[in-house]
Amino acid sequence: MTALLEVSGVSKSFDGFKAINGLSFSIGPAELRAVIGPNGAGKTTFMDIVTGKTRPDRGQVLWGERSRSLLKLSEAQIARAGIGRKFQRPTVFEDQSVADNLTMALKALRGPFAVLCWKPSAASAARVAELAGDVGLAERLAHKAGELSHGQKQWLEIGMLLAQEPRLLLVDEPAAGMTLAEREQTTTLLRRLAETRAVVVVEHDMDFVRRLNCKVTVLHQGSVLAEGSLDHVSANPEVIDVYLGR
Amino acid sequence: MLIRKHPSVLVFLALLAVFTLAVTLMSEAYGSGVVPTSTVKTLGKTLCLALAAVAMDLVWGYAGILSLGHMAFFALGGYMIGMWLMYARTGEIVAATLASSPVPPTAEELRQGITGQIFGVVGSTDLPLTWSIAGSLPMQLLLVLAVPGLLAFLFGWLAFRSRVNGVYLSILTQAMTLALSLWLFQNDNGFRGNNGLSGLQNIPGLSHVPQSVISIWFLWASALLLAGGYLLATWLTAGKFGSVIRAIRDDETRVRFLGYPVEGYKLTVFTISAMICAAAGALYYPQAGIINPAELAPIASVYLAVWVAIGGRGRLYGAVIGAVVVSLLSSWFTGGRAPALDLGFYRIDWVNWWQVLLGLGFVAVTLFAPRGLSSLVDALAGLRPPRRRGADLGPDAGALREKEAEA
Numbered sequence: 238m239t240a241l242l243e244v245s246g247v248s249k250s251f252d253g254f255k256a257i258n259g260l261s262f263s264i265g266p267a268e269l270r271a272v273i274g275p276n277g278a279g280k281t282t283f284m285d286i287v288t289g290k291t292r293p294d295r296g297q298v299l300w301g302e303r304s305r306s307l308l309k310l311s312e313a314q315i316a317r318a319g320i321g322r323k324f325q326r327p328t329v330f331e332d333q334s335v336a337d338n339l340t341m342a343l344k345a346l347r348g349p350f351a352v353l354c355w356k357p358s359a360a361s362a363a364r365v366a367e368l369a370g371d372v373g374l375a376e377r378l379a380h381k382a383g384e385l386s387h388g389q390k391q392w393l394e395i396g397m398l399l400a401q402e403p404r405l406l407l408v409d410e411p412a413a414g415m416t417l418a419e420r421e422q423t424t425t426l427l428r429r430l431a432e433t434r435a436v437v438v439v440e441h442d443m444d445f446v447r448r449l450n451c452k453v454t455v456l457h458q459g460s461v462l463a464e465g466s467l468d469h470v471s472a473n474p475e476v477i478d479v480y481l482g483r
Numbered sequence: 484m485l486i487r488k489h490p491s492v493l494v495f496l497a498l499l500a501v502f503t504l505a506v507t508l509m510s511e512a513y514g515s516g517v518v519p520t521s522t523v524k525t526l527g528k529t530l531c532l533a534l535a536a537v538a539m540d541l542v543w544g545y546a547g548i549l550s551l552g553h554m555a556f557f558a559l560g561g562y563m564i565g566m567w568l569m570y571a572r573t574g575e576i577v578a579a580t581l582a583s584s585p586v587p588p589t590a591e592e593l594r595q596g597i598t599g600q601i602f603g604v605v606g607s608t609d610l611p612l613t614w615s616i617a618g619s620l621p622m623q624l625l626l627v628l629a630v631p632g633l634l635a636f637l638f639g640w641l642a643f644r645s646r647v648n649g650v651y652l653s654i655l656t657q658a659m660t661l662a663l664s665l666w667l668f669q670n671d672n673g674f675r676g677n678n679g680l681s682g683l684q685n686i687p688g689l690s691h692v693p694q695s696v697i698s699i700w701f702l703w704a705s706a707l708l709l710a711g712g713y714l715l716a717t718w719l720t721a722g723k724f725g726s727v728i729r730a731i732r733d734d735e736t737r738v739r740f741l742g743y744p745v746e747g748y749k750l751t752v753f754t755i756s757a758m759i760c761a762a763a764g765a766l767y768y769p770q771a772g773i774i775n776p777a778e779l780a781p782i783a784s785v786y787l788a789v790w791v792a793i794g795g796r797g798r799l800y801g802a803v804i805g806a807v808v809v810s811l812l813s814s815w816f817t818g819g820r821a822p823a824l825d826l827g828f829y830r831i832d833w834v835n836w837w838q839v840l841l842g843l844g845f846v847a848v849t850l851f852a853p854r855g856l857s858s859l860v861d862a863l864a865g866l867r868p869p870r871r872r873g874a875d876l877g878p879d880a881g882a883l884r885e886k887e888a889e890a
Contacts, residue, residue: 288740316742328737330730337726347742349751353724401741 239302241266241435242287242320242405247296248459249282256282257293258459266404269431271446271467272439274456275479280439283456284407288322289315301404317347321403325410327390331383335374335393338382339365342397364400372396388419395426405435412445424448485718492717495800496710503706512695523698524770529810530705531767534712536790536806537799538759541716543788544796545725546752547732549649552656553760554783555663556631560761561768561778562667563630565680566614567623568769571687573600574618604678611673627765628758635757636750643746643753648735657781664779679775683768701770708766709803712759716799719755728752789841793848795855804856813837 240263249257257279264270274280285291287298289312298307300318307315316322329338343361346352369375372392377385382393391414398406408427412420427449430436440446446453446467453470455462457479463470470476486493508514510523518526535557542548577596581588588596598610616622642655670676686697719725730738731745739745768774787806794805815821816837824831833840852858 290736311744312736312739313742313744316740322740324737328734330726330733330737332729332733333726340723341726341730342741347744349724349744349747352727352743353719353722355723357723397741 240264241301243297243299243304244287245297247286247293247298249286249291249293255459257286260296260456260460262454262461264405264435264437266435267431267433269428269436269449269451270438271449271451271453272437272456273441273443273446273453278456279459280456281409282459284322284409284439287407288312288320313347316401319404321398321401321406323394323398323406323408323411325413327387327394329382329390329393329397331381334379334381335369335385336365336378338393339368339396339400342400344400344402368396368400371399387414388416391415403434406430406437408436408438410440411438412440412442420445485714485721488721489717491800492714495713495803499706499710503702506702507699510695510699512693512699520695520698523702525814527698527702527705527770528767529807530702530709531763531770532790532810533803533806534709534763535760535787536794536802537709537712537716538756538763539787539791540796540799540802541719541759542752542756543791544798544802545720545732546728546749548749548753549653549788550656550753551653551781551784551788552660553757553787555660555779556635556757556760557764557767558774558778559631559634560627560764561774562674562680563623563627563761564765565683565768565774566617567620568683568685568687569601569680570597570614570617571620572682572685573597575687575690576600602675605670605675607671613673627761631761632754632758635754639750639753643749657784660779660784661781664776667776667779677775679773681773683774684770684772686769698770701766705766705770708762712762713799713803715759719752720799789845793845793855795857798857800860801855801857808856809841813841816840
């Protein structure tokens with residue numbers, strides 16, 4: 238199996254502090270992966286590098302079958318290549334309706350002139366309704382996103398990610414601020430999504446990671462400390478030392 | 484489709500039509516003569532300013548780019564049309580003078596005569612290169628859009644590509660308009676320096692038509708242009724494009740991660756808005772009669788932002804209300820027609836005190852009606868939000884908070 242995303246030997250330092258230090262990571266086209274690590278382990282910087290927000294000092298990030306380097310691309314180009322990112326805090330456009338939020342995220346041409354000529358069609362409306370149904374917001378399509386509760390905003394953002402039809406989903410702490418029932422829904426959704434695409438979940442909550450039941454990568458001080466099933470990594474004495482033991 | 488989705492457009496167009504018709508019927512040329520020609524000109528100019536405010540609202544209220552240099556595009560549009568007006572009009576005069584000579588003048592003599600008339604004041608005898616197509620109306624009309632559009636495109640490309648945002652961008656736009664104004668002030672740059680272009684109210688080929696009639700024609704043209712610009716701006720902001728630019732205003736980073744080239748959108752909006760401004764300027768200055776580099780002073784663009792803020796940004800009719808109310812009040816107060824207020828110990832002369840009043844008004848609107856004068860329209864439509872004193876709108880803690888709801 239060839240990897241969808243291959244990060245190799247990436248380093249990044251901020252004012253001398255090595256946030257990422259020789260990190261290597263790879264994920265296949267249909268795989269669920271949890272990335273865990275203590276605060277400052279470089280989880281967010283890792284996501285920033287993959288999505289183009291931060292340029293690494295060294296190393297390679299290769300994408301897709303043709304092993305295209307992502308380092309030269311802008312955030313928008315990387316997003317169009319098929320990498321979607323879910324932020325920790327739900328970031329939806331509160332001033333606009335749920336339908337508008339979803340429509341904006343729908344997979345379509347993204348250039349200014351293509352968008353100017355874009356007209357809503359029966360197909361796009363149906364897709365928006367379907368997505369809203371998927372994330373339980375079918376009743377609230379016409380409402381402003383600002384009127385939704387915190388959990389609903391999380392769901393709307395997930396709906397927007399689905400609308401983008403990404404091949405790789407980077408999800409930052411999805412369980413934060415969710416109720417127990419919502420967490421269960423989220424786990425089910427993430428596992429279902431990973432059947433057809435790659436999903437990387439960055440999470441603090443070990444209970445949630447256990448529920449995902451997938452391969453785990455443990456980061457520490459900017460590099461990979463251990464990789465394997467949750468039981469495997471939790472048996473690793475180093476991992477216990479830096480993370481689980483505390 | 485557009486009108487069905489935005490009924491306010493229809494109301495706006497109807498009001499504009501009624502206003503134009505009413506002024507026409509009260510004008511000296513076509514009606515009772517209650518409204519003097521100078522007032523017709525002021526009203527026509529006000530419509531052009533309203534269009535500039537719509538352009539400003541597009542770029543600031545919708546896309547979140549606080550440009551404090553938009554009047555540079557307005558004035559550039561004026562300069563471009565002014566070149567033709569002055570060249571063609573001087574050409575007529577020179578031709579009339581030379582016609583009495585026994586030998587008919589050659590084209591070169593005519594050109595020499597025009598150059599002497601226009602540039603004698605700055606001590607130049609050569610026609611600057613920039614004026615080589617000034618005799619052609621279609622070419623200069625093209626330049627009205629092309630020159631400001633190109634300037635906005637280049638400026639925007641440099642600024643947005645480097646991700647210059649917020650107050651830094653505003654300062655850059657101020658620097659742009661100041662630099663352009665200082666450049667135009669120089670005598671040897673071919674735009675008559677400090678003198679600017681004058682006599683623009685005399686339309687070439689229409690010297691037999693009295694100003695009272697021409698002023699009405701310009702009022703109609705201004706109203707048509709405002710209607711067109713308003714429709715264009717509505718179309719831009721109504722669909723998915725509008726959705727994306729408002730999203731850029733609210734959270735630029737998030738829009739990037741959705742895959743939208745944010746810089747391209749900003750550049751598009753900035754350039755279109757500059758061209759709308761330029762078109763408005765091209766109709767404004769023939770009504771004003773004169774344009775000089777002082778029109779590009781940074782303060783002019785700040786005023787434009789103040790109008791939009793007072794009127795209510797993020798709504799096109801808000802921008803129009805702000806521009807119309809403030810600029811008409813301004814010309815009333817500074818025109819010396821406002822009665823001075825005698826306090827006994829001090830006499831408030833509005834010509835000087837108007838600025839203070841405007842400043843206080845701006846502060847009052849910011850404090851008491853953050854959505855500007857256009858929130859009066861909401862009040863009339865019964866959309867007034869109830870006073871909840873910050874309480875939750877719904878039953879539980881996760882429900883909508885007052886600050887999240889639309890006012």
